[in-house]
Amino acid sequence: MTADPTEKGPIHTARVPPSLLVLVTGGMGLSMFVLYAIGALGPFLIEDLEISSSQLGLLTAVTFGTATVLSLYAGQVADLLGGRRAFALLMVLVAADFALLIATRTYGFLLGALVLGGAAQSLANPSTNKLITTHVPPERRAVAVGVKQSGVPLAAFTAGLTLPALAAAMSWRAALALVIPVALAAALAAVLLPKDTGRSAKLRLALPAAPNPPTRWLMAVSLCIGCGLSALNTYLPLYAHQRLSMGERSAGALIAAIGVSGIASRVLWSRLSNRLDVPRSLLILTVASVVFGALLPAATGATWLVWVGAVGLGCSAAAANAVSMVAVTQGSGFGGTGHASALVSMGFFAGFVVGPVTFGLLVDTTGGFAAGWALVTAVFAVAGLCSWGGRRIVRDSV
Known part of the structure; x- marks a missing residue:
């Protein structure tokens, strides 16, 4: 694999700086934490706000709908600001989002607050990938991206393991408040990083150029993976609680199981x-x-299957986006890192819009979860077909 020739930032060291890995890993986890929080706290939100299953899915859809639209510009923002400033902005947006979430008292206000969460998510991959291409040598980038992407399942593990217990002991708002100081500390740490000397002052925000064939292929795969994963993370705890009669903490632990295997x-x-x-x-x-x-719909007859399915999906579906980001940071055929990262993320986020809403509507209209799990399995199958069909195009680009 060859490095992206469009990246002009210097490589500061022959090894991966551990502090940088901690920062970008934490940043990825914090940017996606709201998704796993909605899933893990689903039973609490439905009871407290008196909402339906489809309304729960709409919370995720609003977040990632915003991320999808803003991904048109997020790559350019990262290229314009540089990785350091873009990452600091990402963390400030996360802190502001959670501050609004804990202040909300109505479902409508909650939807509005999640728009900021979408803005943060649109910047997550462009800013962190920009930091990696600036500070990590090409031969180490695949490892750095893998570690960085493990922050997402780490967020799932943390949310699933801690939030239900904290919400039961205090409230779901108090549990979410703990994210704010962590995000602000990460923003401060980013400001202290070395300056980005490869930042271009000539860039202007505009609609990005149409993605080239290999980028379109990765966007299609990411769309399907995002659709299945978002439905899984939003509704698995609710399914376990309502259909498998698992307690709220045990149901939330399924998200943790996906997270720990995904890391x-x-x-x-x-x-x-x-x-x-x-x-x-x-x-x-x-x-x-x-x-x-x-395995998930089959768990109604054998509850242990839901654990096998959760761990297995953490080992498979949760890893797919990391592989896509390796391609973007290592390959020269995708264009600039910030731009390509944003486009591939846009496909992923679009799946997060479609998945939860469609799953929730299927649950509300059929009165069961079987049709929803059929949807999840189907979109993963389509992702497999896309992977097979586009194998030559992407192989030539990386």
Whole structure:
């Protein structure tokens, strides 16, 4: 794989700075924390705000709908500001989002507050990938991206393990308030990083150029993966609580199970994608996602299957986006890192808009979860077909 020639930032060291890895990993986790918070706290939100399953899904859809639209510009913002400033802005947006969430008392206000969460998510991959391409040598970037992307399942693990217990002991608002000081501390740490000397002052915000064929292929795969993952993370605890009669804490722990398995799988598959190549890695992951996704509706007869399905999906579907980001940071055929990262993220976020809303409508109209889980399995299967069909295009780009 070759480095992206459009990146002009200097490589400051021959090894990956540990402090940088901690920062970008934490930043990815904080940017996505609201998604797992909605899933883990789903039973609390439905009871407190008296909302339906489809309204719960709309919370996720608003967040990622905003992220999808703003991803048109997020890559340019990261290229214009540089990774350091873009990352600091990301963390300030996360802190502001959670401050509004804990102040809300109505469902409508909650929807409005989540717009800021979408703005943060649109900047997450462009800013963190920009930091990596600036400060990490090309031969180490796959590992750095894998570690960085593990912050997302780490957020799932943390949310699923802690939020239900904290919400039961205090309130869901008090539980979410703990995120604010962490995000502000990360923003301060970003400001203290070395300045970005590769930042261009000539860039102006405008609609991005149409994605080239390899980027379009990654966007299509990311769209399907995002659709399935968002439905899974939003509704798995509710399904376990309502249909499998699991307690609120045990149901929330399923999100933690996805998270802990996803941490290792993202690092592992980011390494393997260098050997197996990106298309083959994505094909393996999507086929495995179909198999494990099919276990979830079967868990009504054997509850232990839901744990196997959750862990398996953390090892497969949750790792797919990390592999896509390896391709973007390593390959020269996708264009500038910030721009390409934003476009691929846009596809991923678009899936997060479609998945929860469609799943919630299926639950409300059918009165059960079977149709929703069929949707999840189907979109993972389509992702597998896209991985197979686009294998030559992307292989030539990385």
